[in-house]
């Protein structure tokens with residue numbers, strides 16, 4: 001990539017949602033020149049209301065993001081660029097980022113606040129209900145569907161733990177599982193002992209009105225009505241640039257970081273959902289702030305010793 005005649009930012013932040021904006025605020029308040037590159041596609045965009053973030057409980061997610069953008073844009077050393085970062089490479093002054101419209105930006109430090117992409121089940125109606133009545137997290141939306149007739153579409157090692165969290169919120173709980181086999185039979189037995197109903201069938205459709213679930217249709221054409229469904233899903237990274245730069249990933253596909261949110265590549269940080277399985281607006285904001293503090297510390301130390 002050609003790096004000629006480009007402004008050198010103190011930090012480029014790729015991803016300008018909660019985690020990225022929080023990092024930007026910390027750096028902007030420390031007079032650092034910051035460029036945020038954001039494509040405007042946060043993971044919670046379909047959910048009507050975001051919960052469990054102090055002072056903004058129940059507020060639409062985009063409203064929280066707008067307030068954050070307005071606050072951040074008051075700091076004159078912060079620039080926001082609407083676009084998608086497609087490549088990154090190391091250069092002598094730090095890093096170069098290229099956007100899909102072929103613009104090039106240079107920064108001494110990099111923060112990835114790029115989030116993750118949820119891999120939704122390929123079930124008719126699932127995507128339309130995602131974040132509305134088909135939810136991934138009891139802390140984000142569980143209170144709103146407490147005491148409702150609820151389904152869980154899940155399997156795997158954490159099934160018992162996950163179900164126990166939801167059982168605390170509603171007694172009318174049904175696990176829908178496509179197959180009971182040797183690997184999940186013990187877990188299913190525990191759930192049954194705790195009053196969870198079990199349906200061993202494949203789902204062919206979720207019928208809904210405007211994303212609010214009415215009933216689940218099974219592949220044998222029987223159906224069952226529900227008011228809410230929990231469905232943890234797998235994910236992939238939203239951006240491939242961290243790996244391109246050599247950042248190590250964890251076994252579950254997150255960007256590997258230390259407690260300061262540093263990746264395994266010097267001067268590259270990762271914040272928010274891309275590096276933390278505990279997904280929440282508050283934790284994303286917190287991680288951005290930590291990375292901002294650490295980067296400002298490094299930049300200050302570099303200037304001081306010169």
Ligand SMILES: Cc1cc2nc3c(=O)[nH]c(=O)nc-3n(C[C@H](O)[C@H](O)[C@H](O)COP(=O)(O)OP(=O)(O)OC[C@H]3O[C@@H](n4cnc5c(N)ncnc54)[C@H](O)[C@@H]3O)c2cc1C
Nearest residue numbers: 015017019039041042043044051085115131272273280281
């Ligand atoms: C359906 C749903 C509902 C949720 N509800 C709640 C809730 O009620 N309460 C709560 O606390 N949490 C909730 N969460 C979790 C919360 O939304 C996330 O933890 C939070 O959004 C993570 O913030 P982030 O900044 O890390 O990533 P995101 O908010 O996902 O933002 C990532 C940003 O990076 C941008 N980006 C990615 N790659 C690039 C690139 N290469 N170039 C430029 N830009 C890029 C994206 O466009 C996006 O704007 C919910 C999540 C989901 C999926």
